[in-house]
Amino acid sequence: MSTSRRPPRSRQQWLVSLLIFSALIFLSLYSVSNPLREKERQFTDAQEVPLSRITQGYADGEFQSILLRDNKVYATTESGTVLQSYKDSRDGVSALGWNDPTNPTIVEIENREATNMFFAVLPDLLFFLLIISGVIWLFRGIARSQSTALSFGKSRARVADAKQVRTRFKDVAGCEESKEDLLEVVDFLKNPKKYINLGAKIPKGVLLVGAPGTGKTLLARAVAGEAGVPFFSIAGSEFVEMFVGVGASRVRDLFLKAKRNAPCIIFIDEIDAVGRQRGGAGFGGGHDEREQTLNQILTEMDGFEQGTNVIVIAATNRPDVLDVALLRPGRFDRRIFIDKPDLDAREQILKVHVEKKKLAKNIDLRSIAKQTVGLTGADLENICNEAAIFAAKRKQKTATQREFVDAVEKVTIGSEKRSRKLTEKEKKITAYHELGHAIVGHLCPESDPLHKISIVSRGAALGITWFLPQEDQYTTSRSKFLDEICGLLGGRAAEELIFNELTTGASSDIEKASHIARSMAMRYGMGDKDLGPVAYGEREGTMFLGVDPNYTRNFSEEKAKKIDDFVQRTLEEQYTRAKGMLKEHRTKLDELSEILLKKETMTVEEFLEVFTGKAAGKK
Numbered sequence: 001m002s003t004s005r006r007p008p009r010s011r012q013q014w015l016v017s018l019l020i021f022s023a024l025i026f027l028s029l030y031s032v033s034n035p036l037r038e039k040e041r042q043f044t045d046a047q048e049v050p051l052s053r054i055t056q057g058y059a060d061g062e063f064q065s066i067l068l069r070d071n072k073v074y075a076t077t078e079s080g081t082v083l084q085s086y087k088d089s090r091d092g093v094s095a096l097g098w099n100d101p102t103n104p105t106i107v108e109i110e111n112r113e114a115t116n117m118f119f120a121v122l123p124d125l126l127f128f129l130l131i132i133s134g135v136i137w138l139f140r141g142i143a144r145s146q147s148t149a150l151s152f153g154k155s156r157a158r159v160a161d162a163k164q165v166r167t168r169f170k171d172v173a174g175c176e177e178s179k180e181d182l183l184e185v186v187d188f189l190k191n192p193k194k195y196i197n198l199g200a201k202i203p204k205g206v207l208l209v210g211a212p213g214t215g216k217t218l219l220a221r222a223v224a225g226e227a228g229v230p231f232f233s234i235a236g237s238e239f240v241e242m243f244v245g246v247g248a249s250r251v252r253d254l255f256l257k258a259k260r261n262a263p264c265i266i267f268i269d270e271i272d273a274v275g276r277q278r279g280g281a282g283f284g285g286g287h288d289e290r291e292q293t294l295n296q297i298l299t300e301m302d303g304f305e306q307g308t309n310v311i312v313i314a315a316t317n318r319p320d321v322l323d324v325a326l327l328r329p330g331r332f333d334r335r336i337f338i339d340k341p342d343l344d345a346r347e348q349i350l351k352v353h354v355e356k357k358k359l360a361k362n363i364d365l366r367s368i369a370k371q372t373v374g375l376t377g378a379d380l381e382n383i384c385n386e387a388a389i390f391a392a393k394r395k396q397k398t399a400t401q402r403e404f405v406d407a408v409e410k411v412t413i414g415s416e417k418r419s420r421k422l423t424e425k426e427k428k429i430t431a432y433h434e435l436g437h438a439i440v441g442h443l444c445p446e447s448d449p450l451h452k453i454s455i456v457s458r459g460a461a462l463g464i465t466w467f468l469p470q471e472d473q474y475t476t477s478r479s480k481f482l483d484e485i486c487g488l489l490g491g492r493a494a495e496e497l498i499f500n501e502l503t504t505g506a507s508s509d510i511e512k513a514s515h516i517a518r519s520m521a522m523r524y525g526m527g528d529k530d531l532g533p534v535a536y537g538e539r540e541g542t543m544f545l546g547v548d549p550n551y552t553r554n555f556s557e558e559k560a561k562k563i564d565d566f567v568q569r570t571l572e573e574q575y576t577r578a579k580g581m582l583k584e585h586r587t588k589l590d591e592l593s594e595i596l597l598k599k600e601t602m603t604v605e606e607f608l609e610v611f612t613g614k615a616a617g618k619k
Contacts, residue, residue, distance in 0.1 A: 046074060046084035054085050058098050058105055065106040066098060159261075160224070160231045167221040173352045174345030174377060175215060181336050182206070182223050185311060189227035189263045192309050203333040204301055205312040207271075209319045210338030213378030216315035219338070220267040223313065230264040232257070236273035239293045247274065247293030255300040255310075263309035271314040277323045294323060301331045340376055342472045343369055349377050353384040358391075360400040367401075371408050371451070373469050383407045409452075413466065414459035422462065429495060430455045430463040431596045432589070433505055436494025437465035437487055438607060439585055439592075440578045444483035453602040462505060465491075478526045481516055486574040488513040493578040494589065513574070517567040527566045536563065585611075 054075045057063050067074040068087075075083045093099045098107050169179050188195060188202045195202060208216040224231035232254065239247040258266050268274075278291050301312060314332065316322065326332060341349055346369035354365070372380060386407035391399040422430065434453050441447040448467040455463040467487075492506035521527035522536040536559060538552040553560075582589060588611050595610065596602050 046082040049083045049085055051085045051087055054083060055097065057083070058103065061104060063105045065108065067108045067110060068093070069110045158233045159257075160233070165221060165225040165231050167218065167225040169222050169226055171352065172215055172218050172222050173348035174341035175219070175338055176345075178208075178219060178336050178338050179222075181334065182219060183226075185223055185313075185334075186226045189223075189229055189265075189309060189311065192263070202309065203311060204330065205314065205332035205334070207319070207327070207332040207335045208313065208315040208338060209335060210315075210317060211340060211376060212317055213376035214338045214340060215377045216338060217267070217269060218377075220265065220313045220315065224265045224267075227263070227265070230261045232261075232264060232266045233269070234267070235269045236271045236275065239274050240290055247289055248296035251293060251296040251300055258310045266310065266312045268312065268314040270316060271326075272316045272318040272321055275314075275316075275322050275326050277321060294326070298325055298331065340374060341380075343373075346372055346375070346380060349380045350384065353381045357384060357388050358398045360398045363399075363401055363404065368404050368408060370470070371405075371468055372412070373472060375412070379411060383411050386410055409466075413464055414461075416454075417457040417459075420457040420462075422457075426462070427455060427597060428593070429499065429503060430505065431593045432494045432498045433491040433503075434463040434465045435589055435592050435596060436490040436492075436497075436578070436582060437509075438490075439589060439611070440490030440493070440581050441465070441467055441483075441487035442607075442611065443581050443585075444486055446477065446480040446483040447487050450604045450607060452604065453596060453607060454600065455596060456600050461508075478520070478524075481520055481526065482570070482574060485513045485516055485571065486578050488516075489571065489575045490578045490582070493575060494582055497579060497582050497586070498589075510571075513571055514567060517570045518563065520570070521563045521566045528562065530562050531559070531566065 051073065054063075054066070054073055057075060057077075058066065062077060063075045064078050065076050067076075071086055071088065073085045073087055075085075077083070087096065093107055093109065098105075169183075172179060185203065185206060192202055208219060210216050220233075221231060234254065239250050254266065258264050274290055274293050275297070276290065276294075278294060312332075319327075319335075327335070347365055350365045350368060354363075368383070372383065375383075383404065384407070387399045387403040390403040390406050391397075394403075396403075434455060438450055438453050442450050448469045450465070451468040452466040453464075454466075458464055488509040489506075491509055492502065495502055495506065521531055525531075525533035525535065536555045538554050592602070592607065592610055595606070599606075
């Protein structure tokens with residue numbers, strides 16, 4: 001549980017306030033003493049006379065004012081002349097006979113002893129106050145540092161009580177199977193006796209595995225919200241510090257607080273930061289603080305007493321680097337994999353995220369879901385937000401289908417860079433390059449349907465040809481791989497066919513095509529007969545979900561040459577195939593390039609109208 005802390009700038013603010021207060025005191029004293037100094041300078045040129053002279057002048061009404069200061073008398077005439085004399089310091093106005101009420105002369109008595117004493121003591125008093133303030137500030141700093149040192153080993157988990165956790169399963173769309181598994185956890189928390197009476201053990205841990213943005217944290221909060229229990233949330237990196245033992249102390253403190261607040265949920269996000277494999281080199285070892293922290297987590301989870309009703313939910317996108325002891329039954333009893341959403345799930349997620357947005361009546365979320373294959377829930381939320389931003393920029397009251405289409409393009413392929421000016425030759429090369437992709441992709445039977453062609457720069461690309469799959473695909477055939485390679489090489493083939501020269505614009509296409517061909521030979525067993533159905537290269541595991549792993553070479557030079565020969569021959573064959581398609585449709589290629597150079601962007605309907613004479617359909 002996080003403790004309240006003094007704001008980090010409060011110490012400086014307190015010191016500044018003290019300095020300002022001291023400055024105000026000095027200014028006020030200066031303003032008080034300044035008139036006294038002015039009056040002192042006024043009497044420096046006074047003319048000394050006998051006291052009888054001033055007494056006579058008072059009787060004659062000669063003076064405007066008389067000032068009695070200790071044993072001195074100052075008399076000021078109407079013309080401003082000052083006369084000075086001396087008297088017995090014990091004599092007052094009455095003794096001197098200067099108390100006639102009918103006399104217009106103003107007689108003042110000034111007692112300087114109290115004033116002089118105050119000014120004499122003031123510097124010492126201020127110095128004493130500054131010393132006391134400094135001592136207080138010093139002791140407060142020491143106390144604060146001691147408090148920080150004592151709380152260094154305390155848990156930094158954020159706590160939300162049952163009333164604060166408002167997330168429910170209805171707020172989580174697109175992962176019904178995962179929610180079904182977690183509903184049992186909710187029932188464990190609500191009705192533990194039902195399971196304990198039957199001899200069943202309540203799961204101690206649930207590991208949520210999924211790519212970034214798939215909703216792992218949201219699901220954990222939904223479990224706490226449905227069960228109506230406190231929710232302790234902390235990131236794995238918050239356990240680890242530079243001092244050995246701090247992480248273990250924080251783990252002990254976290255589990256102690258959780259037991260006191262049972263039933264509750266502890267959620268550890270990115271547990272791979274602290275739960276990596278122990279010992280050795282590579283992913284896991286060599287970090288004493290992390291290993292001690294992990295050991296403490298293992299001990300706490302294994303040391304739960306039956307009936308504590310505390311469940312640990314952890315999330316990671318790197319399950320392969322986690323320590324084996326952390327994954328065994330009795331610690332993380334359940335492992336729930338959260339996949340990227342399919343078509344129906346994406347549509348449900350979009351419906352959840354547009355609930356609070358103003359939309360036009362003709363919005364087709366199904367078509368938006370079809371355009372977002374492979375995106376996560378976080379990506380879809382970003383698309384809905386970008387659509388609302390587009391509508392606000394265009395000063396519309398609602399977001400239309402156009403805004404959502406623009407938002408999908410911005411999130412998936414980047415924003416348009418119309419400020420990037422290409423020469424006429426570069427624009428022409430780019431137009432033929434993109435149309436080469438489009439025509440070859442359209443003619444390949446296993447290629448995804450064409451969606452859009454543009455020669456407006458996006459990101460690092462000078463143009464883009466966008467193909468969208470009609471449905472979610474979970475397997476890929478050999479013929480589809482070959483058609484994909486052919487489509488990738490269509491841009492380079494068009495450049496060579498039209499301009500009889502090559503540019504660097506096809507570099508990324510060649511890299512992708514080479515990668516596909518090499519994976520066919522080494523990973524999928526789709527190479528030549530000499531290579532056979534064999535996987536070449538030891539996979540070292542995925543660093544992140546969805547990212548290809550590194551390979552360790554475990555095959556001979558002869559096999560390596562055969563793999564290289566297969567990759568080269570496959571790319572050459574598909575390149576020749578792409579050039580043949582473009583030569584056959586050279587007239588259509590030229591006609592489409594003229595239109596694309598004028599419009600800069602071409603939809604699939606416009607492409608098909610010219611290429612096939614049809615307004616819709618793929619082929």
